[in-house]
Amino acid sequence: MQLIQQNPDIHAYLTSDEAIDHWHPLVQETADALWFATGDAYSYAKAAFEFVRDTIPHSGDSGDMRVSWRASDVIATRNGICYAKSHALVALLRAQGIPAGLCYQLLADDDGTNAVIHGLVALRLPGRESWSRVDARGNKPGVDAQFSLDVERLAFPVRPELGEIDHPELYAAPHPAALKALRHSADRSELWRNLPTAL
Template structure:
């Protein structure tokens, strides 16, 4: 799909903020270790994606009740939902100068009920003609997300007939509704009850 950057300034997609805190020592340390095992932007991006996808369990799969939302906390606790894991992957990629935006989908149950916003990322690698979306949510039976730049291999293909939506906006920072849900939840059960059920555009912060 064609993504619409929220900001015309590519540097907005390299910035550190409260959630994508790639200036944190743990994020830098992790990025340095991954870079040392790869050495170029393309192989580093794939390694960072697989690291977040495979070594940080999605808390709904693991049963972990904790709610993390800062990238550094996700790396420290090895725990997070889709939003938090997206923040972690964005931080690792931005730490090595790779522009990353945050993207969202509206997903639902198989009967169209219980709509909720799902988080993923898009990156822009050197020389690439466009942004490419990646979903590091974590694989499980029925979910097989992969690192792919030419054809998307996301965790969840959108089903428009059920009211699901691919939001085209490419956000430089986490959406306020997402951050509010994460920061306001005492545990994952409370977060699940208060997941955003849609997002709109918001001004550059």
């Protein structure tokens, strides 16, 4: 999929902000440990993806009612929904100088109802001309997302016949609708009611 950069300056995809706080000591410590165990950009990116996918449960799967949105909090609490886990993965990638951004899909139930925005990540490794999308949401029966740069192995391939959409935009910072839902929800029940249905 061809991604449209919201900010064509590659440096925008290396910066930190309140949600993607890769300057935080816990993010730095986690990134350094993963880098030490791998040692090159590709292996590190794959390890960071698998760390977020596999060691930070999606709160919808785990039943955790807490709402985290800042990357450092996601790593500290080992909890988050797709947007929050995407913030954590982007922060870990940027902490080691790998440009990364945020992407979104509109997904629906199998009957086409209850459409909501889903968050995922795109990264650009050294020597590659294009961005690759990955989804660290967390696997479960029926969901098998993998780290794959050339052929997408996302958690949820879109089904256009149900009105699902792959939004082509690549954001350097979290989309305001996603961030608002996270920041203004006291618990996961409220978050479910606040999930954006459009960008």
